[in-house]
Amino acid sequence: MKKLCWYAIKMKVLIVFGTRPEVIKLAPLIHEFKKYPDLFDIRVCSTGQHQEMVKSIISFFNITVDYNLNLMRENQSLTLLMANVLIGLKKVIDEFKPENIIVQGDTTSVLAGSIVGYYNKITITHLEAGLRSGNKFSPFPEEINRKVVGSIADYHFAPSNIAVDNLFKEKITKNVWNVGNTVIDAIHMALKFINNVGIYKNFFLSRKIDMSKRIILVTAHRRESFGNHFVDMCEAIKVIGEKYDDVVIVYPVHLNPNVQRVAKKILSNTNNVYLLEPLEYPFLVWLMSQSYFVLTDSGGIQEEAPSLNKPVLVMREVTERQEGIKAGVSKLVGTKKENIIKEASALLEDNQIYKSMIDAGNPYGDGTASKKIVDIYKKMKLESYK
Secondary structure, three states, X not given: OHHHHHHHOOEEEEEEEOOHHHHHHHHHHHHHHOOOOOOEEEEEEEOOOOHHHHHHHHHHOOOOOOEEOOOOOOOOOHHHHHHHHHHHHHHHHHHXXXXXXXXXXXXXXXXXXXXXXXXXXXXXXXXXXXXXXXXXXXXXXXXXXXXHHHHHOOEEEEOXXXXXXXXXXXXXXXXXXXXXXXXXXXXXXXXXXXXXXXXXXXXXXXXXXXXXXXXXXXXXXXXXXXXXXXXXXXXXXXXXXXXXXXXXXXXXXXXXXXXXXXXXXXXXXXXXXXXXXOOOHHHHHHHHHXXXXXXXXXXXXXXXXXXXXXXXXXXXXXXXXXXXXXXXXXXXXXXXXXXXXXXXXXXXXXXXXXXXXXXXXXXXXXXXHHHHHHHXXXXXHHHHHO
């Protein structure tokens, strides 16, 4: 009789996301939860923090959004966004009355989801918990967002032992699990869906990109890089493109005007450098799989590229993804022009250095993080019933 009752009472879980990386990393978890409709009532809420950029990801991963707050506004400040997400999520909570809220990562949507859950005495689950750079302004505002969410959350799913240790140092020791990173699950899902290679290859060929050359994929858009740092990064890319005839540099440029303006001013009409519109996720994954190495200031790319055996040069002064640096799959090269050129040239010219990075192994998990998380939820559900 107890077993029947346990199955009859569903756990009501609200999954909140606002940006493209959040959707990517939550997609495999959402699908894993959906395998157990008798156990979980899963609702998905998009805050609209990156409204246009998440549409294609939601479609690609076939996710049903139950609540869309549509909060994206041009040049919206962090303060206004935070206030609007808090107000919008409160209405969702009043309607759905979830027992648990799941947030992923470090965005304003994550912070607001945690706070509104706390205000309403709802248990909070933090996915990708424990990442720390040690610098509260880099990444900004993500470093502090993570620390605040860590202090609020009831359940912490960390992607590595380093992340677990970071939580322990902050006296967060209860309900902490190392499950790996769901981004690896997402990459595996994406590669299964990318079954018509011709579509992707022809997309880049149609933009006059010589796919027979060594490809360097560039992603650069972080807020703390704006100004002289970003100018240095772009000038380094320009030098590399002009220096190596057997290389093409493909840079999908973020829509932020601070990025667009500088990138186009410095890199337009540069030999071997191609500025593209932001790529839909499957096109980005396919291009990454074809790349020789990646130059990035992105957090997610630092995790995704090693799963495809691609070396990563991280154009930041500090990173919260220390696992890749310690494993040797990534290298922190900073934002100074001379150092970026030096390290990129080393990868292009020294095969031993290149091989050491691709042979280092992926420190971010084995693609089973979502299953591990849902198994823990199933166990928690059973224990709460007892």
